[in-house]
Amino acid sequence: MTELVIAVIFKSIIAFAVPLLVVPPLIWGERRLLGRIQSRLGPNRVGPFGAFQTLADAVKLLGKEDMIPAGADRALFILAPFLLLVPSFMAWSVVPVGTELHIFGRVIGLYATDLNVGVLYIVALTSVAVYGIVMAGWASNSKYALLGSLRSSAQMISYEIMLGIALVGVVVLAGSLSLPEIVRQQQVPFAIPLIIGAFVFVCAALAETNRAPFDLPEAETELVSGYHVEYSGWRFSFFFLSEYANMLLASFLVSAVFLGGGWPAQFLEPYIGHLFTTLLAVGIMMSKVFLFLFIYFWIRATLPRFRYDQMMNFCWKVLLPLGLLNLAVATVLKLTIYA
Template sequence: MREQTAAQTVFPDLDSFGTDAWWLVLVKAVAVFAFLVLTVLVAILAERKIMARMQYRLGPNRVGWHGALQSLADGVKLALKEGLTPFGVDKVLYLLAPVVSVVPAIMAFAVIPMGPEVSIFGHRTPLQLTDLPIGVLYVLALASIGVYGIVLAGWSSGSTYPLLGALRSTAQVISYEIAMGLTFAAVFLLSTTMSTSEIVSAQAHHWYIVLLLPSFAIYAISMVGETNRAPFDLPEAEGELVGGFHTEYSSLKFAMFMLAEYINMATVSALATTLFLGGWQAPWPLSIWDGANSGWWPLLWFVIKMWSFLFVFFWLRTTLPRLRYDQFMGLGWKVLIPFALGWVLVVAVIREATRSLSGWASGSILAGAGVVVTATLLVAISRETIGRRPPPTLPPTQAPFDPMAGGFPVPPLPGQVLPTPKLSGTTASPPPSEPEASHA
């Protein structure tokens, strides 16, 4: 055990895990699962209520007190609906895809620290199911596996629109997981560990949102793309792909996809809290109180921080339109990945150059550099997503456009003009001249 800041605050480390009785591990596993399911039920209701409030509507207000049981009623309705399996699907992969999506989403929460050591039935144990020397990479790996559920769902459905949603998801995970992984590298450089519990203890004096502001900004954008949420919900894209990868799913199978989406939102929000907001540690000025980081109080601070990120998810869905695909890919490859890679280099150089300085001086230099890089990042993001580009123009010597040249009708590009249609079997007569018209 390592004690930090106050005698009452005990930060668990890797030695704190692996010694619990089997029944205590089972209790904590069931508690984590129940916490995630309850979070999903509350998040769906809160999202509908928040969106309704922002759009001057009422939202759910019929089932239960002010609609409090609406999420539960929707879940029961989905479970009792008839499950249809379209003709022509790959049945094994079609049924396996929802399971592949939801199981890794639940497993990823196992290494999230939710509090310090507490007493459960007389046994001292951390408020965390388990931890690993590479705990953060474990979460990233499970997030990658969860995307296979989306890909398999689109491919096995045997339909065009789900397949397009699956292809978009493949490009999305490749683009944004690279940027997300690079933000982790900056955290590893400062904390010198990949364990989630030890990263929390390394932030006892300074939260990494202050020292690694660009990493936080890039991670906050990447986690929205990673969870397929607006304005990055291109794998679903109801206006373009009907429903995307889950178009052919219904009943409980569709509910599992929804469950996986909201659990992934909770997981990435909890990971952001762990990496950049000090985890379960109390914010200032509550941290002045010696008992704020002991007992069960840290669980409350953790939940508040996690729900702050969930609120931003709902806010973005209410206010921002969906990005175009070129904007989406350009943001990932042209902005986030280069900035994340450059920032890791800056952190490494500053850390090595200020090794002989005090911790406060080194942190001040790193925080100042982070503010400059973050401002530059925001300018680049605005130019990539908001900046208007002139439409491409065709050279004047280009041949006339023929929409049937390749055997399939294609729409014209900007600057091309469709030929004037002619009616078969008729000859268009010229309009009468002015004198003839007046004579008639």
């Protein structure tokens, strides 16, 4: 019992620490990469290759005056960034880094918990994150923030449906809602039979995390930013942090659900033994995650931003039919090849 409790506490700490520790180097990496792609230098002053730039920015944000606009609903204004941040960290408790590790006569799951409704849990948390956006815009008592929050929450509500529809195909093929089980079921990564679903999922993940080309809240010049226009200092950094934590989460999900986690390491188990297979699988999983993050940054560097109506049309007139087609493909495959 105590052993179990210690394991749970340890895993929970890891699940919370990873996004917190990975985000600052991630922001630096993104800015360097954007610089490379756009033929400029990027941050290169603070520390070697500018590696401590994010730290310097964080200190600057923390040192700024904490502004709350006059006429704002103080309680909700303060609560809103937390409403956005908490779900994005809660979701980490079901994200698998690998499957199981058998060591010293114990079985250690490489995930904080194997929830039997893991997929639904993630969908539920993404659907709850919209409250942070709604409240941030409304509590600011500013018409630009209010309109921005209406825009962003409509975007999130629409695209979270596409996220769910893309995942339904995977659930049909895997026959389970638990994420480690979905990883185990992939003899071939689901991205191959369900390529359409993978496309829908990646697009929906980009939109859910408010990343380019769906980053309307970042549009200062034409839309006066969005729901967080009245936020400054460390409260603003919370929005920033949750965006990057969500992005990392989306990368882990794509790697686990569509790219097969540590696939194809499991086929090497008879040759190199269990321990090395597991370590290799975790390494492969992480490289898939970083590959996907790279694609995220690449898209941001190259694609122009959608106009609002184009974004909504793309969601309902392109992604929804594709998602339904993907579901049909998954059903046919389940009855034939995967039967």
